[in-house]
Amino acid sequence: MVSEVLPKKIEIPRLLPAAMLPAYTYIPATNTPHPIRHPEGHSHGRKGRTPAALDADAWHENRNFLLAIDLFNCGYYWEAHEEWERLWRASNPESIVGRFLKGLVKLSAAGVKVREKSIHGVRRHAASAGEVFADVAAESGLDVYAGLRLTHLQFAADRAAQLPYQDKLKAGDPVKVFPFVIEPEQMPLG
Secondary structure (H helix, E strand, O other), rough: OEEEEOOOOOOOOOOOOOOOOOOOOOOOOOHHHHHOOOOOOOOOOOOOOOOOOOOOOOOHHHHHHHHHHHHHHHHOOOHHHHHHHHHHHOOOOOOOOHHHHHHHHHHHHHHHHOOOOOHHHHHHHHHHHHHHHHHHHHHOOOOOOOOOEHHHHHHHHHHHHOOOOOOOOOOOOOOOOOOOOOOOOOOOOO
């Protein structure tokens, strides 16, 4: 589900509340240190294990997928992009799940482009994400895929491509730039 967020002070639901969020969000072409390459980067020196491929039916068991949703919803667009891209590589990029993850990668890239003040990049990535979600829905015959409603993702991507964005955002501060959050339809019990 993609839910509208009204006031800025609403608590964002976390799927992995115990997972630590980075100290800052990386924004290319700013003074924020590259998370991996720079010695002061928030993930410098960490060896990330290759994630397990995403199983669309067992999405709720994939910590990398859940973490990427949390990162996205909290305004860590570059970090969400990286996490979803790692999953995409592990999940056969040419499969339906791979294409679904590609849509999430593109939606995150649109968030990065907002922070870079590249409205053309925002529109290009968001529009492409919407097309990918439409293709996944058509090919899979499903409306809910990996816990997320594809029509809501399409709407969110289309909306992201059309919105005006704040110009004065402090580099490194994770700031939600989209008026929606990505929420699974329902977390399985157990």
